[in-house]
Amino acid sequence: MGPDPLHRHNGRMSNTAISRPARRTERPAYGRDSLLEVAVAVFNERGYDGTGMEELARRLGLSKSSIYHHVAGKEELLSLAVTRALDSLFAVLDEGPAPDTSATARLRHVVRRSVEVLAAELPYVTLLLRLHGNSDTERQALARRREFDQRVADLVLRAAAEGGIRHDIDPHLASRLLFGTVNSLIEWYRPDGNLPVTTLADSLTAVLFEGLSRQGAAGAGPGRPSGRIQD
Amino acid sequence: MGPDPLHRHNGRMSNTAISRPARRTERPAYGRDSLLEVAVAVFNERGYDGTGMEELARRLGLSKSSIYHHVAGKEELLSLAVTRALDSLFAVLDEGPAPDTSATARLRHVVRRSVEVLAAELPYVTLLLRLHGNSDTERQALARRREFDQRVADLVLRAAAEGGIRHDIDPHLASRLLFGTVNSLIEWYRPDGNLPVTTLADSLTAVLFEGLSRQGAAGAGPGRPSGRIQD
DNA sequence: GCACGCTAACCGAATGTTCGGTCGGTACAC
DNA sequence: GTGTACCGACCGAACATTCGGTTAGCGTGC
Missing domain, CATH: 1.10.10.60 (Homeodomain-like)
Known part of the structure; x- marks a missing residue:
């Protein structure tokens, strides 16, 4: 029925001890x-x-x-979280190898760094990737996310034009598979487990870039350029 | 929640009007x-x-x-939907090549058929993959889903034991990448677009199985068996 | 051929509950 | 005494669900 009447004790939880300004009092006080x-x-x-x-x-x-x-409210919490995620992701695009490097090399870098950002900012990126667009805040975040996807897709297109992607796979599909796999990490990867981020990034880039680059002859492979993807 | 409340003849199927018995009003007349x-x-x-x-x-x-x-209510709608999705997915495991076929071949079949089921039952599977476990209904569905994942993971392990998966990738990681990629299809694939399911399944299995099977030497690849994954 | 009862399909107006959010106030550090 | 951190009590709106009906078409008796 009713909640237990707690007598103003500040039993603050243990973790998240941000040790910035060396708190003296024992009152943790959320920031x-x-x-x-x-x-x-x-x-x-x-x-x-x-x-x-x-x-x-x-x-x-x-x-x-x-x-x-x-x-200010529930929605501000959401806004703070997804902004943080999006800022981290966009930073990946603007860093990295100089623009005169091959698109394939730059793409590889973007994928690797995206995996690292996803691991480092896992909760925030997770929240971002599960938005539905039910409020203005959500719709704006989704718009920024689409812009990110678009810029990555462009990079994949340029990599394909260089020959970095096998010819029997449509570059649009390659984009989807590449970042579908990267984004699916939020469903299971836990940075505190015993799979280091570096190993994860190594394995993921190895599997996908080798699968995407080599012309295949394994069993039931297709041979023609595949159908286009819309949107 | 629990058992289905009686199953009298349900009305009509989706709007493929077969006008079996008699004409209803101009109204949709939902079943x-x-x-x-x-x-x-x-x-x-x-x-x-x-x-x-x-x-x-x-x-x-x-x-x-x-x-x-x-x-009966909102929750029954959810229950009906995810049950349909799970039934379709489990059917994939129980059909397919005879158990004496190689695990690698059976795995390839499961992946291909999973892609097809995902496309055919897209809305239902989408709903399933986005559950949070906030109610008993959701928790039961998540339990069944984990059982599916477990059976697939076992199959990947057997395929790895056969040598079907390159030795520098941990089979547990291979499972995650494989079905992470498959499940990520719900985020973008639309069956009414101009990418046929068969092409999608061909491309996806080609990229992943070739990436997962071949020992790599591309640039920054790792060389040792990678870290294990927990749960 | 039509009156009658039955039932599936539907509706408007409520039900109690939970929601995100507000307000006036207390404790205490400086 | 001013500012920071917090609380219990409260509020209007939205929530899932229920209730007491109305309507339309069908089957049956005659």
Whole structure:
């Protein structure tokens, strides 16, 4: 029926001890960042729409109203999270090998770095990849995400023009498979497991780039350029 | 929730009007199946938790209360959808080449047929793959899904033991990449586009099986067996 | 051939519950 | 005494679901 009446104890949870300004008092006190971290974790567990502010408060060890002391509301938490994810992803495109390098080499770099970003910012990217576009915030994030996808697709196209991709696979399909596989990492990869990110990135790029580059003769392979993809 | 509440003759199939008995009014006159089809489409657009019964009613051209004439509630719609998806997926495992065929050949068949099922039952599988486990219904579905994944992973392990998978890639990782890529199809593949399922399945199996089978020497490839993956 | 009852299909107006969010206030560090 | 961090109590809106009907077509008796 009713929740247990807690007598104003601040039993703050242990982890997420951001040790920036050397806290002296034993009052941990959430900042925006540590609060966001917990919120995103819960959003990913139950889904953004499936998470209530009350459940969020419970997991934070706070009351519902206290959350509004730190952020404007539920939607701001979402906005902060996906902006962080998108900024990290776009940074990958603007760094990397000089533009005069071969497109194939640059693509390889983008894939590898995307895997690393995905691992480093896993909760934030996970939230981004599961948006539905139910609010303005979500729709704007999806628009930025589509822009990212578009720029990667262009790079794949240039790699294909260089001959970096086997001719019996449509470059548009190659894009989809490449980043479909990369994005599917959010479904199972856990950075705290015993598979290092470097090994993951090595294996993923090896499998996909070798599969995408070599002309195949294995059993039931096709021989003609395949159908185009829309959108 | 639990057992299906009686199964009297359900109405009509999806709008392939066979006009079997007699003509109804000009109204759509939904049966369970056609109603489910619309509902699942809306669930996939806005997310299950993000879809209200009112929005559902609007899209059906019905009143909210009329939905309850056909199904017990929102959760039954979800249950019907994911059961259909899971039944189709498990059927793939139980058909196919005889058990005395090589594991590699059987795996290839499972991957190809999974792609086909994914395309044929796209909305239902999409809904399944996006569950969070917020209710008993969802948790039961996720349990069945994990069982499917486990059986596929076993098959990959046997294929690896046969030598069907290159030795510098851990079979557990190979499983994840393989079905990560297959499952990522729900994010972009549309059966009504101009990429036929057969071409898709050909290309996907070609890229992945060639990438996974051949020992690589392309640039930055690893050389040792990679780290293990947990659960 | 038509009156009658039956039922599937539907609706508008409610039900209680949960939602995201607000408000006035307390504790305490500096 | 001012600012930061927090809380319980509360609010209107939206939620899934229920209830008491109405309508239309079909089968049957006659």
